[in-house]
Amino acid sequence: MAEEFHRIRRLPPYVFAEVNTAKAKARAAAEDIVDLGMGNPDSPTPPHIVAKLIEAVQDPRTHRYSMSKGIPGLRKALAGYYARRFGVKLDPETEVVATLGSKEGLANLAQAITSPGDTILVPNPSYPIHQFGFIIAGATARSIPYTPDDAMLEAITRAVKHSVPKPTALIVNFPSNPTALLASREFYKELVRIARQHELFILSDLAYAELYFDEANPPPSVLEIPGAMDCTVEFTSLSKTYNMPGWRMGFAAGNPRLISALARVKSYLDYGAFTPIQVAAAAALNGPQDCVAEMRALYRERRDVLVKGLQQAGWDVPPCEGSMFLWAPIPERFRDLGSVGFSKLLLEKAKVAVAPGVGFGEHGDGHVRIALVENSQRIRQALRGIRTFLQGDNVGPIGAAPVEEQIKA
Known part of the structure; x- marks a missing residue:
């Protein structure tokens, strides 16, 4: 025992x-x-978002159970964000799910799509949930290079050829936590081509989408690439964009089959975030972006x-x-x-x-x-x-x- x-x-x-x-x-x-x-x-958190939370919480109807997949207005707001920011059209009913932060979404999607013994491909180093969400679900993680370049793409192709069983999914995270690297559209085009060729799911963590410093080159979404919707789910979060880490508000968007699987698992586990938080999150996405x-x-x-x-x-x-x-x-x-x-x-x-x-x-x-x-x-x-x-003497001579x-x- x-x-x-x-x-x-x-x-x-x-x-x-x-x-x-x-x-x-x-x-x-x-x-x-x-x-x-x-x-x-x-x-x-910006004052207009906090004000919307206060307004919503004063309505007793918002104190009841919410919706596991997210209230309609919030899912529409996320679809609107993707249309403005990435030029990606999403169906709020079938291609968007609100999550309790991107971390929860990744972990529950792993539960939804993983069978014991599956192999998934994870950059090393990467944020721990990328690997351990799948390990908890019973999969084996195979490390690949963390750089968004030919080294990663070649490693994915080798892994497909030599892994038993063949990998079912791969994780990408750009801008990256912890390495801070960004990926290009050209990289994503080749990534999507390889994933479709080898029937791999792409799970993209885009939590830092709005935290970039070259205003002329904002980070792209994998979903911008033609064909990506066939195999990709992308996770985003309001935590860093709007200074809302404790609010635990995130999203999954992309392939309808994967989104449906995630929504089904979530329906057994939670009733979604507190409705006033979802209302305020919609206000964050729809409101001023200064x-x-x-x-x-x-x-x-x-x-x-x-x-x-x-x-x-x-x-x-x-x-x-x-x-x-x-x-x-x-x-x-x-x-x-x-x-x-x-x-x-x-x-x-x-x-x-x-x-x-x-x-x-x-x-x-x-x-x-x-x-x-x-x-x-x-x-x-x-x-x-x-x-x-x-520079002090207290650290001793080099080596x-x-x-x-x-x-x-």
């Missing part, structure tokens, strides 16, 4: 727990920690301050072109510590928390993810700590043993 349950045995220990424990211990000791670890937006442009400008400013400061401190971190993260290679002299060891050392010496890259897959262990979730003043405070840490001894202390 003491043996772990089967599905739990397939889930490794939460790799962020070690850093989170150290962070909690530091805060308990009254240390001021600048937390750039979790991708949790710090700005408030707040989205302001959100992008804020993250661009933070990115520029952080990248410049890190480079001045001697840490060469490339600027991100999308998402709210920097994917930072660990400085060479600390590389042997791995991402967990380096994150703990950064917390101890610089009083800055970051996410260890190994939490997103073993191929992320040479990096840490830095979230742009503190204001510029706090970012500058973090930079002072990092500069002192990297010397004292660095490892510090992390064990």
